[in-house]
Amino acid sequence: MRKIKNPWSKKEGYDCFGCSPDNPIGLHMEFFEDGDEVVSFWRPQEHYQGWVDTLHGGIISALIDETAGWVVFRKLQTAGMTSRLSVSFKKPVMTTDPQLILRAHIVESKRNFITIHVTLENAQSQLCAEGDVTYYAMNEDKTREMGFTTCDLEGEELLAF
Template sequence: MKKIINPWEGMPGYNCIGCSPDHPFGFHLHFYEDGDDIVSQWQPTPDFQGWVNTLHGGIQALLLDEICGWVVTRKLQTAGVTSRMETRYKRPVSTSEPMLTLRAHIVEQRRNIVTIEATLSDSTGKVCTEATCTYFAFPKEKAERDMHFKECATEEE
């Protein structure tokens, strides 16, 4: 797997709750490219519970939406926004899990509309949550002008 360099790191005003390393209570996610997939890992804590010892469903959706956005960033070399998200909760996620794995990839692209499938798995590899996100990918000129996007490389590039 190749570690993806965050193209916005150090930019004034960049404070994404999912991936900014400086967000005071953010998730500080890092992303990796594994073939067609983008992968990340995150360790939950009781701070993010809904029910006792159970990761809040909204947090699960946030994690899946975030990794889908990074699919657009890395694979399409642009920025985008979520226009639709369908989330399927298959089994509870414990806040005491040692590590969760997020994985996502493009399943379809029609012009600027991109369909991405994502999974959230527990430390044993069981898929707990699935999502299908529809993203609107910005034209590269708009991403550069409005989102300050230049490129999304890996450490090996």
């Protein structure tokens, strides 16, 4: 498993709610490549709750959507945008949980439309939510216009979690 470099980190105006490390109210997600999957380890915080100690469903949806986007960046080496997001909530996600694990992989590709399946597990490896996200993968000209050039990996391989 290796960390994925953020392809937007030097882009002027970049302030993504999901992955910008500098967004003061953002999720500050980071991503790793593990074979065919993109993985994120995320620590919930109480100010993202919907009910006492329970993570808001919109935040769960944002985590799933952002993870799917990074599959497009890394696996297809292009930018894209969500065209459909379907989330199934299986079990409450607690803001007191020390870590959540999101895993995503491509399940289908038809022309520029990519379907990605994402799972969200709590620290006890229980499936709490899963989603299917359809992404529109942009063509090379539009991708370059947006400032995307490549989505590479950092340094050495990390131990599997």
